Amino acid sequence: MSRPSAKLCAECFPGALRPSRTLRSTAPLRGAGAAREKSYTTRRNGISGPLTRRDQGLSSVVSSERLALPLRSSQKARGLATTGSDLATSKEGVLEKKNDGPPQDGPMKEYDDRVQSGRLRDDPYQRAIIQNLQNMYEALKDYTPSKVIHPTVESLDPQPKQSFFGSFFSRGGAGQTSKLTIPENLPEGLYMFGDVGCGKTMLMDLFFDTLPPNIKTKTRIHFHNFMQDVHKRMHVVKMKYGNDFDALPMVAANIAETASVLCFDEFQCTDVADAMILRRLLEILMSHGVALVTTSNRHPDDLYKSGIQRESFIPCINLLMSELNVINLNSPTDYRKIPRPPAAVYHHPLNEAAEAHAQKWFDYLGDPINDPPHPDTQIVWGRTIKVPRASGKAAKFTFNELIGSATGAADYLELVRHYNAFIITDVPGMNLNQRDLARRFITFIDAVYESRAKLVLTTEVPLTNLFLSPTDVKDELKKDGDDSDLSDAMRNLMDDLGMSVQALKNTSIFSGDEERFAFARALSRLSEMESKEWVERGMGIGMNEKEGKEDREAWLKTRSHWSEDNM
Numbered sequence: 001m002s003r004p005s006a007k008l009c010a011e012c013f014p015g016a017l018r019p020s021r022t023l024r025s026t027a028p029l030r031g032a033g034a035a036r037e038k039s040y041t042t043r044r045n046g047i048s049g050p051l052t053r054r055d056q057g058l059s060s061v062v063s064s065e066r067l068a069l070p071l072r073s074s075q076k077a078r079g080l081a082t083t084g085s086d087l088a089t090s091k092e093g094v095l096e097k098k099n100d101g102p103p104q105d106g107p108m109k110e111y112d113d114r115v116q117s118g119r120l121r122d123d124p125y126q127r128a129i130i131q132n133l134q135n136m137y138e139a140l141k142d143y144t145p146s147k148v149i150h151p152t153v154e155s156l157d158p159q160p161k162q163s164f165f166g167s168f169f170s171r172g173g174a175g176q177t178s179k180l181t182i183p184e185n186l187p188e189g190l191y192m193f194g195d196v197g198c199g200k201t202m203l204m205d206l207f208f209d210t211l212p213p214n215i216k217t218k219t220r221i222h223f224h225n226f227m228q229d230v231h232k233r234m235h236v237v238k239m240k241y242g243n244d245f246d247a248l249p250m251v252a253a254n255i256a257e258t259a260s261v262l263c264f265d266e267f268q269c270t271d272v273a274d275a276m277i278l279r280r281l282l283e284i285l286m287s288h289g290v291a292l293v294t295t296s297n298r299h300p301d302d303l304y305k306s307g308i309q310r311e312s313f314i315p316c317i318n319l320l321m322s323e324l325n326v327i328n329l330n331s332p333t334d335y336r337k338i339p340r341p342p343a344a345v346y347h348h349p350l351n352e353a354a355e356a357h358a359q360k361w362f363d364y365l366g367d368p369i370n371d372p373p374h375p376d377t378q379i380v381w382g383r384t385i386k387v388p389r390a391s392g393k394a395a396k397f398t399f400n401e402l403i404g405s406a407t408g409a410a411d412y413l414e415l416v417r418h419y420n421a422f423i424i425t426d427v428p429g430m431n432l433n434q435r436d437l438a439r440r441f442i443t444f445i446d447a448v449y450e451s452r453a454k455l456v457l458t459t460e461v462p463l464t465n466l467f468l469s470p471t472d473v474k475d476e477l478k479k480d481g482d483d484s485d486l487s488d489a490m491r492n493l494m495d496d497l498g499m500s501v502q503a504l505k506n507t508s509i510f511s512g513d514e515e516r517f518a519f520a521r522a523l524s525r526l527s528e529m530e531s532k533e534w535v536e537r538g539m540g541i542g543m544n545e546k547e548g549k550e551d552r553e554a555w556l557k558t559r560s561h562w563s564e565d566n567m
């Protein structure tokens with residue numbers, strides 16, 4: 001049966017008839033991105049100095065000192081679209097959070113309040129970013145997203161066969177000029193990037209919490225979880241209409257229906273499956289009038305750096321550069337490194353005391369009286385993950401059991417949905433030869449951190465040497481053959497407990513920036529997760545029954561990430 005092409009068109013998206021900006025994905029959109037270019041600075045652990053090659057690659061970075069940009073005329077545009085996104089029911093029960101909180105004054109006022117009450121330190125770099133978030137808030141106050149128009153099944157039927165990658169990267173026009181249009185009145189989104197621990201997520205959350213009340217639907221989600229959900233939804237649609245069916249527009253329309261503001265934490269692309277659909281996905285979302293805000297550890301130019309078919313991903317980078325305000329949070333402070341009382345959740349070496357340590361925490365975080373330790377299982381995509389010891393909401397694994405039975409982000413996300421405390425014993429020091437194990441373990445640490453769960457470890461070596469021994473680093477640095485570099489890097493290494501980001505940047509141990517960031521972030525997160533505040537949150541320590549209950553509820557609320565609630 002011959003059916004119309006699956007190319008997105010005005011017929012599927014009548015929004016094209018509204019005043020709009022047309023996307024042309026093939027022509028380099030650098031012009032638009034470059035137009036926003038102001039100047040750039042670099043943050044290397046607070047050390048200023050000549051720009052490195054990588055820094056110079058940040059050609060379109062807007063320095064946070066210069067970020068108080070005027071609103072665009074489109075941001076000022078009012079009332080061009082009709083109301084339509086104030087529906088709050090999600091078809092598949094995911095993705096949406098209804099915004100029916102009290103009217104707010106916006107992120108700037110909230111930041112001031114938190115600084116005044118001592119909850120935040122005043123940080124001039126963050127203030128510059130907040131000014132941009134405040135601008136977006138002002139634009140959103142006058143924004144009425146138009147009604148989402150869902151594509152028809154006929155319009156999405158299969159296109160003629162192409163190569164596997166080719167068909168995904170180019171469907172709907174990555175390789176051609178797309179007919180998608182973005183409404184003129186859509187407030188310009190934000191892409192905030194910067195080093196680990198400098199406050200990107202905190203700023204985005206603050207913005208999310210203070211969105212104006214006219215924004216009826218909003219979602220804040222970890223990007224990993226978001227993409228997982230998108231793939232799941234696509235799978236469901238394809239099961240229904242066939243493998244060649246162009247599921248993405250349908251899925252994107254459903255998402256747009258549930259979120260007129262979409263905030264992504266830790267935007268990244270490490271996976272060809274994501275790379276294949278990202279540009280179209282974001283483009284369709286914006287064409288439905290979804291305003292995007294995202295945090296990332298990297299500039300758009302550095303996304304998917306050594307990925308398969310990287311060149312096909314360039315239109316996605318161009319889209320981010322042209323449609324979002326790309327800003328660098330170059331704060332020199334890693335807030336996670338600010339000393340906090342350690343709660344001794346990590347123990348090394350693997351001696352007799354280590355097992356006692358693990359048991360003590362398992363008893364404390366689990367529920368040995370009502371739910372004595374027992375084996376448990378969780379199912380991910382039809383696969384079984386064995387949990388050797390579970391009690392209450394705590395799970396205890398040896399490192400080998402964990403890495404052997406749960407091996408990827410999907411598994412770890414499933415685990416953090418079911419448990420809120422993890423005791424992992426016998427963690428070995430990992431060196432160059434165990435990169436794979438280290439990668440998996442870092443993914444696990446990220447999942448635990450994101451879900452605000454608690455983590456107890458017994459390790460062979462101190463945490464700072466966990467993924468890399470000083471000998472590895474020394475050997476690696478020697479390869480440079482430059483003594484001054486070597487001593488500098490080694491001094492950094494020693495000064496910063498052997499693990500400064502700068503020293504890592506000088507080595508080739510990690511196969512790319514993606515890994516270096518993941519590694520540095522994991523260490524930063526581990527240090528936050530050993531703080532007394534982290535460990536005691538929700539445990540009601542030193543509180544009466546009522547306070548303890550409130551403390552627990554507040555903590556469970558911070559854990560109630562989108563995926564946890566809804567998947």
Ligand SMILES: Nc1ncnc2c1ncn2[C@@H]1O[C@H](COP(=O)(O)OP(=O)(O)OP(=O)(O)O)[C@@H](O)[C@H]1O
Binds near residue numbers: 197203524
């Ligand atoms: N101005 C501040 N004063 C006090 N604490 C802060 C401030 N900014 C951020 N923090 C705290 O520092 C920690 C790290 O911040 P956040 O998670 O936002 O960093 P990030 O840049 O998103 O890091 P990553 O890239 O690793 O996700 C959080 O606990 C956050 O609440």
